[in-house]
Amino acid sequence: MENHSRDKGKATQTDNDDKDDLQSVLTLQRHLLMEAKTLDSDLDFAFQLQMQEAFSASLSVHHPSSSLDVTLSPPSDMGFDYVTLMLQDIERFEMERKDREESEEEMRRFRNDLNRSIYDQNFARYIMNVPEQEWNNYGDNYERPYDGNVVESQNEGFRVYVKGLVSEERIREMKVTVGGVGVAICDFWNNLVLELRKKLDGAEFMTGEMAGVEAVIHGLNAALSLDLKRVTLFVDDFLVYQFITGRQQPGQSKLGTKVNEVSLLQKRFTYFQPSFAARNDMSFVFKLARDAIVSQITWPVETSNGKGLKETCMICFEDTDATQMFTVDGCFHRYCFSCMKQHVEVKLLNAMVASCPHEGCNTEVTIDSCGKFLDPKLVEIMSNRKKEASIAVSEKVYCAFPRCSALMSTSEVLQYTRTVMLVAEQSGARKCVKCHRFFCIYCKVPWHFDMTCIDYKRLNPHPAREEAMLNTLATKKRWRECIKCKHVIELAGGCYHITCRYLFFFFHGR
Helix, strand or coil: CCCHHHHHHHEEEEEEHHHHHHHHHHHHHHHHHHHHHHHHHHHHHHHHHHHHHHHHHHHHHHHHEEEEEECCCCCCCCCCCCCHHHHHHHHHHHHHHHHHHHHHHHHHHHHHHHHHHHHHHHHHHHHHHHCCCHHHHHHHHHHCCCCCCCCCCHCCCCEEEEEEEEEEEEEEEEEEEEEEEEHHHHHHCEEEEEEEEECCCHHHHHHHHHHHHHHHHHHHHHHCCCCEEEEEEEEEHHHHHHHCCCCCCCCHHHHHHHHHHHHHHCCCEEEEEEEECCCCHHHHHHHHHHHHHHHHHCEEEEEECEEEEEEEEECCCEEEEEEEEEEECCCCEEEEEHHHHHHHHHHCCCCCCCCCCCCCCCCECCHHHHHHCCCCCHHHHHHHHHHHHHCCHHHHEEEECCCCEEEEEEEHHHHHHCCCCCCCHCCCCEEECCCEEEECEEEECCCCCCHHHHHHHHHHHCCCHHHHHHHHHHHHCEECCCCCCEEECCCCCCEEEEECCEEEEEEEEC
16 A cells, blocks of 8 residues: 555656646747747848838938938738747647646546545445444444545446437538437446546448447546446447457448457456446436437527527427427437427327337337426326226226226225225225225225125115116117126127227127
8 A cells, every 4th residue: 555655656746747847848938939039020120120221211312302201111921920820839738738637637536536435335334244242342443544545446346338329410401410429437336426428520420330339439438537447338239239349340440440449448447348238228328428419409599588509300490499399208309399299199199109200219208298298188198098008908997986087907906905994805995096085896886885795786776877878878879898898889880790999809799
């Protein structure tokens, strides 16, 4: 530990000496350029004075009577001012150097905080494993202050999630191809350590696989900047996974160069393990990559509320306020509220599940997110339709109260009722998850307290008024109850074969 501290101190001192030397060189160079510029200006001024005196003498010889008060206009400077250009280069270099030093200093603080956090977690786990009796006797004496000399991050395993995207977007009337990279670094317990998103330069010439390899390079460089030595890399593109594991060689030379760069970066880790991850496990880093793309297709505008951002919808091609753009959960494609409203409404009218409008994307539009642009009644229809499709026909239960009629599954309503009634399964009583009232699952009526189902049916041999009216209408219209789902099905004229809406087929006898 002492050797590490001594080496670290020597390295820091060497870095400071190098910075001082570079600063001295830059200062000297600027001083010399300023002297050269001053000297050049003095020489130019002296030359102009000499020319003016010579011109005045020439005029006095040829025209004695003319006035000698003649000022020679200096010739326009047609030459290139290289000195000024070099001074500007030095200033730009110093600014870049200052920004780089600030970035490195911030990264050093980040690494120190990370090491301290890992050290505290390890010490906390050590404390948790101390036997109770030992802790009671010596607990007050346990201490292990962090001295900053041990690089904890080099001994721990980290997870690096990466995603690269290339997408064709529209900025006003112009169609563009842009790319973005998302990187997330987590510790062994999947706690987020660092996340970043960057745009991809030259995305118009990239394939999806090349963008994925670029994301790997950005992720590994980010891990190295934190002094991480043991990493597991997660990608969701199978072809990229094949490239970085060496199981498949890229056909393009440019892509091959990037894959070779990944191979060189791998060698800088003491442990490196690529892993193929499911798309659902990469949604957070996928969003980072999409955010990097969105940042390139929006532009600032002045609005009545101050500064805002505009974005072009890929369906209607209208320039829309960025706050009025809807992001599809999962794929993160973006469209304006108006277009999404029409898209979802058409799907609902055709009894279809709404999915992302992007070509080739099958991501389902979530019900909760549709509340931003849909009427609440339509949102409720979507929710009911999805729930109805997810429950098996034999498992469907409806609340017996007509003003509620909430759809539930038998297991769902039973589990909910057990929270207030231990004998719910034997009694047949169920509590509605929506209106919270009790009903009988066997008699399909509000719960008959202090009465068994047999007693209730004996005392109520005739069906309820609403049910009687339905039976009368069904008899008149020659409807038939499905023998499986118990729903009443309308009989088509001239045909006695019936298919229930749940696709159960049966024959209507005459």
